[in-house]
Amino acid sequence: MTDATITHIGGPTALIEVGGWRILTDPTFDPPGKRYFFGWGTMSRKLVGPSITPDDLGSIDAVLVSHHHHGDNLDPSAQALLPTWGTTYTTRKAAKKLGGNSVGLAAWETTTMEAPGKLAITITATPCRHGPVGSDPITGPVIGFSLSWDGQEHGELWVTGDTVLYDGLRDVGKKLKIGTILLHLGAVRFRYLSGWFRYTMDAKEGAKLLDEIIPTTVIPVHYEGWSHFQQGREQAERDLERHRITWLDPGETTTVTV
Structure with missing residues (x-):
């Protein structure tokens, strides 16, 4: 059994220590x-x-970048620091663009982080669809990340990435045993351009996903700090009330048994 400490820095950004x-x-x-x-x-x-x-x-050993082409997931300040932060795991397209110590993954591909004195962690890239059906050519490739290691009590630690609820996302719960989720929400919409189409989950979609996966720990991220997030914590709390949620304000930390 290994505990993980998770700090919500803001928006989609979190620090995982394990x-x-x-x-x-x-x-x-x-x-x-x-x-x-x-x-x-x-x-x-x-x-x-x-x-x-x-x-x-402080020092960073690895960075998980779900996609590189949106500034609310990788902004210029962070991109300039990537070479100082160890290995970056991201999409294949992003790895070509970012270069350096980047490792590109497509959905369901895996890689392992290993270093002397540290726990070996297997990273599985998980599928995302960053918008309605047919939006992939516009929104570009996005992945999530599931982290597994020996001795997990409840299951893998999954960062969903920016995605709506669709069959590819549901497959994660069918193929992997998920214990902890960093759940990207926000209900992103651009009503003046694409009407009511969403580009990330709202909390009602998130609740449906949790109904199927039933994790032990859920930490929402990607719902505050930018003007295109259309659903904040207050509404999300109401829609997620039937689930046990760990809300972390930016700067707050929790320790979970994974």
């Missing part, structure tokens, strides 16, 4: 106020800065 590793997810460290353009006329403004600065973060 087995001697310090793993950063979807790093975003720009100050607030900047606008980010996502293509096809879509944009967002960052409203809140990170709860922890890179200078205060």
Whole structure:
């Protein structure tokens, strides 16, 4: 049995500390106020800065980047720091773009992190669809990450990545035993361009996913800090009330048995 310590830094960004590793997810460290353009006329403004600065973060062994082409998942400040943060695990397309110590993965591909004195952790890339049916050519490739290691009591630690609920996401619960989820929410929409189509899950979709997987720990992320997030914590709490949720405000930390 190995405990993991998880700190919510803000937006999709979290620090996972387990087995001697310090793993950063979807790093975003720009100050607030900047606008980010996502293509096809879509944009967002960052409203809140990170709860922890890179200078205060300490050493990082690995970074999980679900996709590189949206500034709310990898912003310029974080991209400049990637070479100092060990290995970056991301999509194949992103690995080609980012270069350096990047490892590209497609859905269901695996790789293992190993180092002397540290727990061996297997990373499985999990499928995502970052929008409605047919949006992949526009939104680009996205993956999530499931982390497994010997001695897990409840199951793997899964970072869903930016995705809506669809069959590929449901397959994760069918193929893997999931114990802890970092659940990307936010109900991202661009109503003036694409109506009511969502590009990430809202909490009702998240609840349906949890009904099927039944994890022991759920930590929502990716629901605050940017103007394109359409559903914050208050509404999400109501829609997720039938599930046991660990809410972490930016800067807060919890320790979970995985």
